[in-house]
Amino acid sequence: xxxxxxxxxxxxxxxxxxxxxxxxxxxxxxxxxxxxxxxxxxxxxxxxxxxxxxxxxxxxxxxxxxxxxxxxxxxxxxxxxxxxxxxxxxxxxxxxxxxxxxxxxxxxxxxxxxxxxxxxxxxxxxxxxxxxxxxxxxxxxxxxxxxxxxxxxxxxxxxxxxxxxxxxxxxxxxxxxxxxxxxxxxxxxxxxxxxxxxxxxxxxxxxxxxxxxxxxxxxxxxxxxxxxxxxxxxxxxxxxxxxxxxxxxxxxxxxxxxxxxxxxxxxxxxxxxxxxxxxxxxxxxxxxxxxxxxxxxxxxxxxxxxxxxxxxxxxxxxxxxxxxxxxxxxxxxxxxxxxxxxxxxxxxxxxxxxxxxxxxxxxxxxxxxxxxxxxxxxxxxxxxxxxxxxxxxxxxxxxxxxxxxxxxxxxxxxxxxxxxxxxx
Numbered sequence: 001x002x003x004x005x006x007x008x009x010x011x012x013x014x015x016x017x018x019x020x021x022x023x024x025x026x027x028x029x030x031x032x033x034x035x036x037x038x039x040x041x042x043x044x045x046x047x048x049x050x051x052x053x054x055x056x057x058x059x060x061x062x063x064x065x066x067x068x069x070x071x072x073x074x075x076x077x078x079x080x081x082x083x084x085x086x087x088x089x090x091x092x093x094x095x096x097x098x099x100x101x102x103x104x105x106x107x108x109x110x111x112x113x114x115x116x117x118x119x120x121x122x123x124x125x126x127x128x129x130x131x132x133x134x135x136x137x138x139x140x141x142x143x144x145x146x147x148x149x150x151x152x153x154x155x156x157x158x159x160x161x162x163x164x165x166x167x168x169x170x171x172x173x174x175x176x177x178x179x180x181x182x183x184x185x186x187x188x189x190x191x192x193x194x195x196x197x198x199x200x201x202x203x204x205x206x207x208x209x210x211x212x213x214x215x216x217x218x219x220x221x222x223x224x225x226x227x228x229x230x231x232x233x234x235x236x237x238x239x240x241x242x243x244x245x246x247x248x249x250x251x252x253x254x255x256x257x258x259x260x261x262x263x264x265x266x267x268x269x270x271x272x273x274x275x276x277x278x279x280x281x282x283x284x285x286x287x288x289x290x291x292x293x294x295x296x297x298x299x300x301x302x303x304x305x306x307x308x309x310x311x312x313x314x315x316x317x318x319x320x321x322x323x324x325x326x327x328x329x330x331x332x333x334x335x336x337x338x339x340x341x342x343x344x345x346x347x348x349x350x351x352x353x354x355x356x357x358x359x360x361x362x363x364x365x366x367x368x369x370x371x372x373x374x375x376x377x378x379x380x381x382x383x384x385x386x387x388x389x390x391x392x393x394x395x396x397x398x399x400x401x402x403x404x405x406x407x408x409x410x411x412x413x414x415x416x417x418x419x420x421x422x423x424x
Contacts, residue, residue, distance in 0.1 A: 009206070010135075010139050010205055010206045010208075011136060011139050011140070011148055011151065014083065014132055014135050014136055014139070014202075014205060015136070015151045015152070015154070015155040016155070016198065016201065017083055017087055017132070017198040017201065017202050018128065018132045018152060018155040018156060018159070019155035019156075019158045019159045019162065020087065020090075020159065020191070020194045020195050020197075020198045021086065021087055021090050021124065021125060021128045021132075021159065021195070021198075022125075022155065022156045022157075022158075022159025022160060023158075023159035023160075023162045023163050023191055023194065024090045024091075024093070024094045024121065024159075024188075024191035024192075024194075024195055025090070025121060025125050025159070026159055026160040026163040026164075026253065027094075027163040027166070027187045027188060027191055028059075028097070028118065028121075029253045029256075029379070030160075030163040030164055030166075030167045030187075030256070030271075031163075031167060031184040031187055033257070033260070033267055034179045034180050034183065034184045035180070035184045037180065038102035038103060038104075038110070038180070039102065039103050039110050039111045039114050040103070040111065054380060055111070055114055055115050055118050058115060058118060058119065058122070059118035059119060059121055059122035059125075059376070061122070061372045061376060062118075062119045062120075062122030062123050062126060063122050063123075063125055063126030063129075063368040063371060063372050063376070064126060064365060064368040064369050064372055065122075065123060065126060066086075066089075066122060066123035066124060066125065066126025066127045066368070067126040067127060067129070067130055067361070067364035067365045067367065067368035067369075068126075068223060068361070068364075068365050068368075069123070069127065070082050070085065070086055070123075070126065070127020070128075070130065070131060070360075070364065071127065071130045071131075071360045071361030071362075071363070071364040071365055072221055072222060072360075072361055073085065073127070074127070074130065074131045074134065074360035074361075075221050075357060075358055075359065075360045075361055076221065078207050078211050079131055079134055079135040079138070079207065079208050079211055079360065080135070080202060080203075080205040080206070080207055082127060082130075082131035082360065083128070083131045083132060083135060083202045083205070084199055084202040084203050085127065086124045086125075086127040086128040086131060087124070087128070087195050087198050087199050087202060088195075088199050089120055089121070089123055089124035089127075090120075090121055090124040090125070090128075090191075090195045091192050091195035091196050091199065092120055093117045093118065093120035093121035093124065094117075094121070094188045094189075094191040094192040094195060095188075095189075095192045096113060096116065096117035096120070097114065097117045097118075097185075097188045098185045098188035098189045098192060099185075100113040100114055100117065126364065126368045127364065129347070129363070129364055129367055129368070130360045130361065130362075130363040130364020130365070130367070130368075131360055131364070132152055132347075133149070133152055133347030133348070133350060133351050133363045133364075134208075134351055134359050134360040134363055135205075135208060136148060136149050136151060136152050136347070137149050137347065137348050137351035137352070137421055138208035138209065138210040138211070138351070138356075138359075138421060139208055142419075142421075143293065144290075144293060145293065145348055145352075145419075145421070146289040146290060146291075146292035146293040146297070146344070146345050146348060146416075147286055147289045147290045147293055148289070149289060149344075149345065149347055149348035149351075150285040150286045150288065150289030150290075150343075150344040150345065150348075151285070151286070152347045153282075153285050153343040153344060153346075153347075154282055154285045154286065156343075157252075157278055157281055157282040157285070158282055160252065160253070160278060161275065161278050161279060161282060163187065164256075164271055164274060164275045164278065165275065166186075166187045166190065167187065167271055168268075168271055168272070168275065170183045170184075170186060170187065171267075171268055171271070210356040210359070210421065211356065213356070214356055214357055218357040219355075219357050219358070221357060221358050221361060222361075223361070223365060225358065226358055226361055226362055226365065229358070230353070230354060230358075230362060233353045233354065233362065233366075234362070234365075234366045235366070236353075236408050236411060236412060237350050237353065237362070237363070237366035237367060237370070238366035238367070238369050238370040239370060239404070239405060239408045240301070240346075240370070240405055240408050240409065240412070241346075241350075241366060241367040241368075241369075241370030241371050241375075242370035242371070242373055242374040242375070242401065242405065243305070243370075243374070243401050243402050243404065243405025243406075243408075244304075244339075244342050244343070244346055244405065245370060245371040245374055245375025245376075245378075246374040246375055246378050246398060246401050246402075247304075247308055247312075247335070247339055247342075247398065247402060248339060248343065248375065249375045249376075249378040249379065250312075250378050250382070250394075250398050251332065251335050251336055251339060252274070252278065252281075252336075253378075253379065254378055254379045254382055255274055255277075255319075255332060256270050256271060256274045257270075257379070257383075258316075258319065258320075258382070259273060259274070259319070259328065261386070262319075262320050262386065262391065263319055263320060263321075263322050263323075263328065264323070265325065265328070269325055272325070273325050273328050273329050273332070274332075276329055277329055277332045277333055277336060280333060280336070281333075281336045281337075281339075281340060284337065284340045284344075285340060285343065285344045286344070287344075288300060288340045288341050288343075288344035288345070289344040289345055289348075292344065292345045292348075292416070293416075296414050296416045296417075297345050297348070297349050297352075297412075297414060297415050297416050298409065298412060298414045300341040300342070300344070300345055301341070301342060301345075301349070301409040301412065302406065302409050302410070303338065303341040304338050304339060304340075304341040304342035305342075305402060305403075305405055305406030305409045306406055307335075307338035307341075308335060308338050308339065308398075308399075308402040309399050309402040309403045309406060310399075311334055311335055311338065312335065312395055312396075312398040312399040312402060313392075313395045313396060313399050315331055315332075315334055315335050316392075316394070316395040316398075317392065317395060318331050319331050319332065320391070347363065348415075349412070349415050350362070350363045350366075350367060351363050351421060352415035352416075352418070352419035352420060352421055353413075353415060353420065354420060355420050356420075356421075359420075374401060381394060381397065382394045385397075
């Protein structure tokens with residue numbers, strides 16, 4: 001009982017930190033509709049959103065660097081040490097965004113500082129994914145690994161929901177002008193304060209048995225060693241991360257803008273629709289994780305891959321002409337429920353492919369590369385298609401990438417049987 005209580009506390013503690021990390025990351029996209037003009041004052045609304053989306057994408061391209069540095073750090077110094085450093089970086093980035101003056105005050109320096117802050121946050125999130133995926137997977141029991149590892153996305157979505165909830169509260173308390181002037185800064189100040197609290201919490205977490213069992217003469221780590229020993233796993237994780245990340249950002253963060261900028265819903269209505277959809281999406285993660293414990297990982301991945309490929313074009317097409325919020329919510333839930341079959345176990349599948357001495361790096365680096373190339377650019381690509389007046393091209397883009405991802409799902413082993421996480 002004492003061991004199970006310790007395990008539960010560790011999982012809850014790690015998950016709480018993950019939530020705050022992702023709140024800080026998503027606050028940027030939740031509030032970019034309000035601060036876009038502060039940093040990119042010229043052009044129409046779509047042009048301004050392109051500017052903030054480009055900075056968002058650059059943050060993603062810092063994630064492979066963060067994944068490499070923090071992945072090696074977590075493999076060398078421990079999972080909880082990596083988690084503490086990642087949240088400290090997120091705190092610093094959020095503080096910078098909260099206090100950076102606007103374009104009217106300091107000119108070009110404003111978007112440059114914004115860019116630097118997002119680069120710091122990109123380093124943080126790049127390290128967070130590998131460390132938290134490894135930590136939760138190693139802390140979970142073999143029989144319920146899918147269930148417990150699903151809480152990485154419960155807290156990831158919880159962070160996104162928290163950012164949306166803060167946005168809704170600020171919208172209710174402040175006028176549109178006040179939101180554009182100073183209201184959006186409040187969310188980043190809150191994120192920085194929460195990140196500092198989590199930093200203190202993470203320093204007190206228990207270390208995993210997998211890391212503690214490693215001997216001092218462990219095999220070499222690093223990107224070269226990872227590629228030499230696990231090239232097939234590296235490529236497969238990068239590709240499935242690309243497709244999964246593209247689908248996730250297309251149907252979550254970009255969807256709020258799509259509902260406002262294409263379907264014609266107000267910002268408040270679009271935010272409300274996405275909040276309701278994400279609550280359901282978050283709650284079903286443990287259900288799909290538990291199902292993966294029963295039927296295996298591969299059937300769940302194929303459900304997402306095949307289903308996502310088939311529904312992407314019709315779902316976006318239907319949403320583009322949707323006018324009823326309830327109907328829009330129902331349509332959005334179709335791809336989100338399919339996506340849950342992937343998100344609930346995606347971190348676990350990756351962790352089960354690599355041995356303990358290189359697990360954090362093996363999870364983080366190929367994930368970050370695929371995520372940066374396709375997840376981080378999702379909004380930018382979508383808005384480019386819209387600006388070129390061929391918005392339906394983005395719908396087909398998502399479907400084609402998911403079809404390619406499905407082929408990689410076929411090539412994966414059934415990691416429920418072949419897991420390299422040996423501890424119970």
